[in-house]
Amino acid sequence: xxxxxxxxxxxxxxxxxxxxxxxxxxxxxxxxxxxxxxxxxxxxxxxxxxxxxxxxxxxxxxxxxxxxxxxxxxxxxxxxxxxxxxxxxxxxxxxxxxxxxxxxxxxxxxxxxxxxxxxxxxxxxxxxxxxxxxxxxxxxxxxxxxxxxxxxxxxxxxxxxxxxxxxxxxxxxxxxxxxxxxxxxxxxxxxxxxxxxxxxxxxxxxxxxxxxxxxxxxxxxxxxxxxxxxxxxxxxxxxxxxxxxxxxxxxxxxxxxxxxxxxxxxxxxxxxxxxxxxxxxxxxxxxxx
Amino acid sequence: xxxxxxxxxxxxxxxxxxxxxxxxxxxxxxxxxxxxxxxxxxxxxxxxxxxxxxxxxxxxxxxxxxxxxxxxxxxxxxxxxxxxxxxxxxxxxxxxxxxxxxxxxxxxxxxxxxxxxxxxxxxxxxxxxxxxxxxxxxxxxxxxxxxxxxxxxxxxxxxxxxxxxxxxxxxxxxxxxxxxxxxxxxxxxxxxxxxxxxxxxxxxxxxxxxxxxxxxxxxxxx
Numbered sequence: 095x096x097x098x099x100x101x102x103x104x105x106x107x108x109x110x111x112x113x114x115x116x117x118x119x120x121x122x123x124x125x126x127x128x129x130x131x132x133x134x135x136x137x138x139x140x141x142x143x144x145x146x147x148x149x150x151x152x153x154x155x156x157x158x159x160x161x162x163x164x165x166x167x168x169x170x171x172x173x174x175x176x177x178x179x180x181x182x183x184x185x186x187x188x189x190x191x192x193x194x195x196x197x198x199x200x201x202x203x204x205x206x207x208x209x210x211x212x213x214x215x216x217x218x219x220x221x222x223x224x225x226x227x228x229x230x231x232x233x234x235x236x237x238x239x240x241x242x243x244x245x246x247x248x249x250x251x252x253x254x255x256x257x258x259x260x261x262x263x264x265x266x267x268x269x270x271x272x273x274x275x276x277x278x279x280x281x282x283x284x285x286x287x288x289x290x291x292x293x294x295x296x297x298x299x300x301x302x303x304x305x306x307x308x309x310x311x312x313x314x315x316x317x318x319x320x321x322x323x324x325x326x327x328x329x330x331x332x333x334x335x336x337x338x339x340x341x342x343x344x345x346x347x348x349x350x351x352x353x354x355x356x357x358x359x360x361x362x363x364x365x366x367x368x369x370x371x372x373x374x375x376x377x378x379x380x381x382x383x
Numbered sequence: 384x385x386x387x388x389x390x391x392x393x394x395x396x397x398x399x400x401x402x403x404x405x406x407x408x409x410x411x412x413x414x415x416x417x418x419x420x421x422x423x424x425x426x427x428x429x430x431x432x433x434x435x436x437x438x439x440x441x442x443x444x445x446x447x448x449x450x451x452x453x454x455x456x457x458x459x460x461x462x463x464x465x466x467x468x469x470x471x472x473x474x475x476x477x478x479x480x481x482x483x484x485x486x487x488x489x490x491x492x493x494x495x496x497x498x499x500x501x502x503x504x505x506x507x508x509x510x511x512x513x514x515x516x517x518x519x520x521x522x523x524x525x526x527x528x529x530x531x532x533x534x535x536x537x538x539x540x541x542x543x544x545x546x547x548x549x550x551x552x553x554x555x556x557x558x559x560x561x562x563x564x565x566x567x568x569x570x571x572x573x574x575x576x577x578x579x580x581x582x583x584x585x586x587x588x589x590x591x592x593x594x595x596x597x598x599x600x601x602x603x604x605x
Contacts, residue, residue: 102582103580103581104580105579105580105582108578108579108580108597109578109579109580112580122582130591130592131582131585131592133592134572134573134583134584134585134586134592135573136573136582136583136585137573137574137575137581137583137584138573139429139430139431139454139455139575140430141454142430143430144430144431144575146575146581146583148581148582148583151582151585151592286430287430335430335575337576337580338431338432338575338576338580338581339423339425339430339431339432339575339576340389340469341389341471341576341578341580342389
């Protein structure tokens with residue numbers, strides 16, 4: 095089990111200590127061209143989570159490879175995963191070609207940013223185009239909006255993905271006192287505690303469809319939350335919104351998770367892996383009988 | 384510059400000052416930092432902490448002035464002595480203190496960083512503006528300050544030829560900048576993290592969107 099950050103929830107150059115407390119650091123999404131991102135207001139808290147509409151602010155892939163990546167290597171001892179975004183399958187693939195460098199441990203394809211207009215190609219087409227040009231491990235970050243997670247995941251696997259990142263944020267809106275959307279973009283990605291049950295269900299559904307590694311994420315704040323994702327079939331865990339409130343969360347969650355596993359009388363995360371899946375399967379079977 | 388730390392601190396007292404609330408917590412090993420720097424305060428029951436500039440640094444304590452107008456600030460205002468909360472800081476860039484003839488200018492809850500700043504600058508003159516007599520009771524935190532109440536504006540009362548250090552609502556800061564182009568201004572933006580992670584607090588600086596928590600909150604206007 096590895097502990098990562100959710101893409102876009104940590105800047106390793108301003109907080110290298112936090113990034114180094116993870117098992118791997120995932121960059122903000124890199125797009126072909128530089129993007130300034132959405133105009134403020136970009137974030138809003140809700141009762142059970144937060145909305146963000148950052149809009150993939152990033153310096154573009156040329157500057158990323160030339161300037162940011164070397165600085166990340168200097169600042170960090172942990173492997174670097176690069177999150178890749180684009181508007182066509184070809185754009186994703188071209189960025190993957192540029193990332194064929196030793197410093198890049200893994201590429202995570204952001205197929206599901208709720209804050210930009212999405213690529214018209216399907217997730218599987220994008221994965222296929224990237225698979226054709228890169229030997230790097232390819233993880234596909236999938237939207238929780240998918241109506242049939244199993245079908246989506248099978249198509250992504252068939253296209254050559256090495257793993258899945260589940261889930262990205264849900265699209266949401268919040269209104270201010272004058273009944274206007276708080277965020278300038280109107281909608282944003284909804285994350286935090288409210289996303290937890292959504293993430294559990296998505297990981298559970300994905301795990302039924304594939305044996306690929308899954309980075310489970312969505313509202314994880316404690317070791318118990320991480321444990322539940324593992325029980326649903328996550329092989330790795332990523333922290334997102336909790337990093338905003340608690341930069342010490344990686345160390346804390348790791349300690350809490352070890353204590354949770356021990357209290358169950360288990361030796362390691364592997365012993366807990368997928369146990370929720372087995373329980374659901376057997377209940378379904380007995381109901382059918 | 385001192386290194387930010389995150390510690391679980393205890394509430395010493397929560398005191399009403401006019402319309403505002405002063406939350407005093409034990410200092411622990413936290414460094415009070417430079418005036419104008421801020422701390423992220425855990426708001427009980429809320430998902431995100433709230434950025435608050437340090438108002439006062441009494442011995443063994445840190446004190447934050449807040450305006451209880453939203454769910455986070457109301458949760459902070461409802462804290463009671465001995466309640467515990469996480470405090471993370473000091474964060475961001477504070478005021479430059481190498482000024483010859485300082486004048487502090489504050490508007491509303493924007494007076495929050497000025498008492499600690501006044502202490503560092505040996506009680507320079509100050510002009511404070513408030514929207515009501517009730518809000519203006521907070522001027523007690525800066526003895527000797529000139530106080531104006533809406534519709535009179537701080538810019539009506541600012542003497543010229545001074546090195547201005549200001550904090551307040553955006554229209555006030557824009558007006559101050561118009562008459563004091565070299566002023567150091569402390570800005571405000573919604574923040575999720577306070578340490579450069581979320582990119583939520585961007586403001587336009589030199590024609591680019593930059594993170595206020597990293598580049599600011601105090602910016603030189605010229």
